[in-house]
Amino acid sequence: MKTKRISSAMEKMLNEQMTREAYQAQVYLSFGCWAEENSFVGVSEFLYRHMQEEREHMFKFVKYILDRGGSISIDTIKAAPKAPKDIGDCLEKILKHEIDNSKEIDKIVNLAHKEKDWATFSFGQWFVKEQIEEETLINELIDKYTLASKEVTDNVNLYEMDKDLASASQHATIPREEKL
Template sequence: MDTNRLSKKIEAILNRQVTKEAEAAQIYLSYGCWADGEGYGGVANFLFRHANEERNHMMKVMRYIMDRGGSVKIEAIKAPPSNPKNLQDCFEKTFKHEVDNSNSIYEIVNLANEEKDWATYNFAQWFVKEQIEEEKLVMDLLDKLKIAGGPKASNESLFNLDKELAEMPDEVPLAREATEDNPE
């Protein structure tokens, strides 16, 4: 008996999101390695934690597909983009990436609405809220960097920003509750 309650289109778009979340994790890992190499240990730690968060998002989508009787398809992911030129570039690229991910979530919401798949529509709302918070978090970092002098920030300002990110609690206060061990 076929127990799949996802249309082919919904299953495909959700599987694309699985890949996007995996790619997001790789981007955060890559930027974290870059930041560490530049001496920004706090920024690196922040980015590494967000890499894990993106992986948790991937697991959450995978679990949803399986719970609805669908098939998860693990696909190859693209290599991360080139390293940032500086911290400003890093945060700007991160922001653009988050906006792109938000647009991908909106595509899921729109398709679910079009197909009247209210379970998927409801599931995607968690991600809509999460993306609002993700974008705001990066905008706040850009604002702090702007106050510090932007691309011309002093070493002391960058040191203080790095220190602030290093001291952020490991549980960044975002909407997510999913973990790799418990993707529900």
């Protein structure tokens, strides 16, 4: 496409988010490896599936930038954080990453609104909704982890939680999607 339909500022911001999505995938990969090394196969499968989802998000940014006539800038992905100390720490760190990612998506949507770039505004809305799901899902997992690890002596429910995560959905239902 020869006609560029996004501003240079938006192009830069979208490229940064593309790289951020690649980093998010690295975080999930790193934590998934940690979980598998520690015999939490269900947790690792959940994290690996989420890693793949983050890669798909990265590619959505690639395609959008190109479809709008922009150029892709492939930057270095920073190293994933050190391994968590336990599953609770893992989930808390993931939640922080998702909240930080939501803030960056909000910046894209805010710039799109300011520039009256309605195509990018619409594109960004998909990610706003996705981040609501991500944060809700991880918060629900933290709640389940708390019940499994804090309410029962000797953490015997961690095994059951691990099995549940092996087949857990990657999506959470948010209120506006429910039908009355």
